[in-house]
Amino acid sequence: MSEYTVEKTVMIHKDEFAYISHPSICVLENGDWLAAFNHSRRRDPRMHPPTDPLFRTLLCRSSDEGALWQAPYFAPDFDWSGTECPGIAQLSDGTVVLTQFRFGWYPLGLAKKRRAVGEPISIFLPERGWTEAFTEEEWGRSRHTWARGYHGLYVHLSTDGGYLFDQTVKIDTGNFRDGYTRTPVKELSDGRVAYAVTEHHPPSNRFTYLVASEDKGRTWAPPTVIVDDEPDRVFGEPDIAEVAPGELFCILRCGKRVFLHGCRSKDGGRTWSKPEITSLDGHPGHLLILTDGRLLCTFGRRKAPFGIRVALSADGGRTWGTDIVVRDDLPNGDLGYPTTIEVAPGELFVCYYGQESDGVTCVQGTYVTLR
Numbered sequence: 001m002s003e004y005t006v007e008k009t010v011m012i013h014k015d016e017f018a019y020i021s022h023p024s025i026c027v028l029e030n031g032d033w034l035a036a037f038n039h040s041r042r043r044d045p046r047m048h049p050p051t052d053p054l055f056r057t058l059l060c061r062s063s064d065e066g067a068l069w070q071a072p073y074f075a076p077d078f079d080w081s082g083t084e085c086p087g088i089a090q091l092s093d094g095t096v097v098l099t100q101f102r103f104g105w106y107p108l109g110l111a112k113k114r115r116a117v118g119e120p121i122s123i124f125l126p127e128r129g130w131t132e133a134f135t136e137e138e139w140g141r142s143r144h145t146w147a148r149g150y151h152g153l154y155v156h157l158s159t160d161g162g163y164l165f166d167q168t169v170k171i172d173t174g175n176f177r178d179g180y181t182r183t184p185v186k187e188l189s190d191g192r193v194a195y196a197v198t199e200h201h202p203p204s205n206r207f208t209y210l211v212a213s214e215d216k217g218r219t220w221a222p223p224t225v226i227v228d229d230e231p232d233r234v235f236g237e238p239d240i241a242e243v244a245p246g247e248l249f250c251i252l253r254c255g256k257r258v259f260l261h262g263c264r265s266k267d268g269g270r271t272w273s274k275p276e277i278t279s280l281d282g283h284p285g286h287l288l289i290l291t292d293g294r295l296l297c298t299f300g301r302r303k304a305p306f307g308i309r310v311a312l313s314a315d316g317g318r319t320w321g322t323d324i325v326v327r328d329d330l331p332n333g334d335l336g337y338p339t340t341i342e343v344a345p346g347e348l349f350v351c352y353y354g355q356e357s358d359g360v361t362c363v364q365g366t367y368v369t370l371r
Contacts, residue, residue: 002312002321002324002370002371003370003371004324004368004369004370004371005368005369005371006324006325006326006366006367006368007366007367007368007369008366008367009327009364009365009366009367010066010067010069010364010365010366010367011069011362011363011364012035012037012060012062012066012069012351012362012363012364012365013035013037013058013060013069013072013362013363014356014360014362014363015039015360015362016042016358016360017041017042018039018040018041018042019038019039019040019041019042019043019046019047019361020037020038020039020058020353020361020362020363021037021038021048021337021353021361021363022037022038022048022049022085022086022182022337022353023035023036023037023038023337023338023339023351023352023353023363024036024037024085024086024087024088024182024183024184024339024351025088025339025340025341025349025351025365026088026089026090026096026184026341027090027341027343028090028096028161028162029090029094030161031063031065032061032062032063032161033061033062033065033066033341033349034059034060034061034088034090034096034161034162035059035060035061035062035069035088035351035363035365036057036058036059036075036086036087036088036098037057037058037060037086037353037363038055038056038057038058038083038085038086039055039056039057039058039072039074040052040054040055040056041054042360042361046334046361049083049084049085049103050084050103050130050148051124051130051144053081053082053103053105053146053148054081054082055081055082055083055084056074056078056080056081056083057074057075057076057080057083057086057098057100058072058073058074058075059072059073059074059075059088059098059162060072060363061162065343065349066349066365066367075098075156075162075165076098076156076165076168077165080100080102081105082102082103082104082105082151083100083101083102083103084100084101084102084103084180084182084200085180085182085337086098086099086100086182087099087181087182087183087184087185088162088184089184089185089186089187090162091185091187091193091216091217092187093216094159094161095157095158095159095216095217096157096158096159096161096162096165097155097156097157097158097184097185097193097217098155098156098157098158098162098165099153099154099155099156099181099184099185099195100153100154100155100156101152101153101154101178101179101180101197101200102151102152102153102154103148103149103150103151104148104149104150104151105146105147105148105149106121106146106147106148106149107145107146107147108123108139108142108145108146108147111123111146111147111149112139114149115147119149119150120132120149120150120201121147121148121149122147122148122149122201123138123139123142123144123147123148124142124143124144125138125141125142125143126141126143130148148201150177150178150201151178152170152171152173152178153170153171153173153178153179153180153197154168154169154170154171155168155169155171155185155195155217156168156169157169157216157217157218167218169217169218169219169220171195171211171220172220172222173197173199173209173211173223174222174223176199176207176209176223177199177200177201177205177206178199178200178201179197179198179199179200179209179211179223180197180198180200180236180237181195181196181197181198181236181237181238181239182237182284182337183237183238183239183286183287183339185217186240186241186242188212188242188248188268189242189245189246190246190268191214192212192213192214192268193212193213193214193216193217194210194211194212194240194248194269195210195211195212195213196208196209196210196226196238196239196240196250197209197211197238198235198236198237198238200236205229205234205236206228206229207225207226207227207228207229208225208226208227208235208236208238208250208252209223209224209225209226210223210224210226210240210269211223212269224269224270225272226238226250226263226265226269226272227252227263227272227274227275233254233255233257233261233275234254234255235252235253235254235255235261235275236252236253236255236284237252237253237283237284237285238250238251238252238253239251239284239285239286239287240269240287241287241288241289241295241317242289243289243295243316243317244316246266246267246268247264247265247266247316248264248265248268248269249262249263249264249287249295249316249317250262250263250264250265250272251278251280251284251285251286251287251297251317252275252285253283253284253285254275254277254283258281258282258283258303259277259278259279259280259281260277260278260280260282260283260284260285260297260299261275261276261277261278262275262276262278262317263275263276264316264317278317278320279311279319279320280297280299280311280320280323281301281323282299282300282301282302282309282336283299283300283302283336284299284300284336284337285297285298285299286298286299286338286339286340287317288340288341288342290312290342290345290346290370291342291345291346292345292346293314294312294313294314295312295313295314295316295317296310296311296312296313296340296348297310297311297312297313297317297320298310298326298338298339298340298350298352299311299336299338300335300336300337300338300352301328301336302333302335302336303333305328305329306328306329306330306331306332306333306335307325307326307327307328307329307330307335308326308327308330308335308336308338308350308352308354308366309323309324309325309326310323310324310326310340310348310350310368311323311324312324312370324368326338326350326352326366326368327352327354327366330354330355331355331357332355334354334355334361335352335353335354335355336352336353336354337352337353338350338351338352339351339352346369346370346371347367347369347370348367348368348369348370349365349366349367349368350365350366350367350368351363351364351365352364352365352366
């Protein structure tokens with residue numbers, strides 16, 4: 001087991017009138033830290049993005065390694081509502097890439113008209129949840145005054161360090177039903193920008209697949225399949241890491257099961273092994289290659305003791321060491337979706353969301369030192 005020290009925890013953003021959650025974080029080439037996370041109104045009971053049409057993305061910046069955080073701002077702009085969890089990354093040419101999946105949201109009257117001309121539309125029925133399989137007579141039984149449709153999978157590109165996102169590209173997902181994951185793109189050793197996502201229109205997810213760009217996110221090649229769901233295993237929220245030149249490891253959430261699964265490609269993402277269960281007891285996972293070559297996975301634990309954990313692998317994700325407990329004192333399962341940055345060799349900052357003792361959900365970060 002690695003020796004480590006868990007240092008202080010800092011608040012990145014908290015708003016007693018809002019629900020702040022599901023962060024992604026990166027280190028920019030100028031040393032700034034940039035965090036992206038969800039923002040919506042605070043509801044009781046709480047709603048996550050697949051149900052709430054008001055979610056937008058906020059960006060928050062620190063220029064002093066997390067000690068102080070500037071006022072957040074909406075990205076790519078205020079009009080982008082109805083989005084899922086964002087990912088944020090900076091590429092080797094300086095481009096900052098914000099990834100977003102966006103649902104289409106409609107008031108019920110408009111949704112009826114769109115469904116009538118063939119658009120797939122879901123409503124939330126009390127006993128079935130979100131479903132496209134409903135009769136015309138069931139419109140009146142919708143729990144919400146809104147319905148859900150499709151919009152697309154997008155990358156927003158910034159050339160000024162994430163202040164202005166002035167180019168938006170919709171990724172062509174081919175025959176797949178859109179796509180989503182909660183982690184950012186990854187730049188590979190061959191120069192490609194790769195993005196692993198899963199079809200996302202719950203509950204009809206099926207394929208997890210990879211898209212790649214050879215021009216820093218401006219255009220994207222057709223998708224290739226990573227995994228097709230099985231009757232007893234439904235995968236989602238993937239993340240990838242290049243553990244050796246051309247060898248990619250993918251971590252996968254597996255439905256309501258607790259343990260993460262992993263699969264591997266040795267040909268740059270063209271073909272993949274069958275997913276296998278890992279020893280990582282939590283979800284979903286974020287992967288990071290450390291400067292010493294080890295692979296780190298960060299994940300949330302939504303059962304007692306509630307908290308955030310990381311684990312290390314010295315063999316590219318084939319085996320994992322004992323969990324490092326970052327937090328085990330959070331009050332409930334309204335937590336998780338952590339991502340980690342390495343500020344200096346062995347110096348980590350783990351970014352996540354969780355609820356405070358006053359009941360307000362917010363985005364926080366904890367410093368961890370590996371020795």
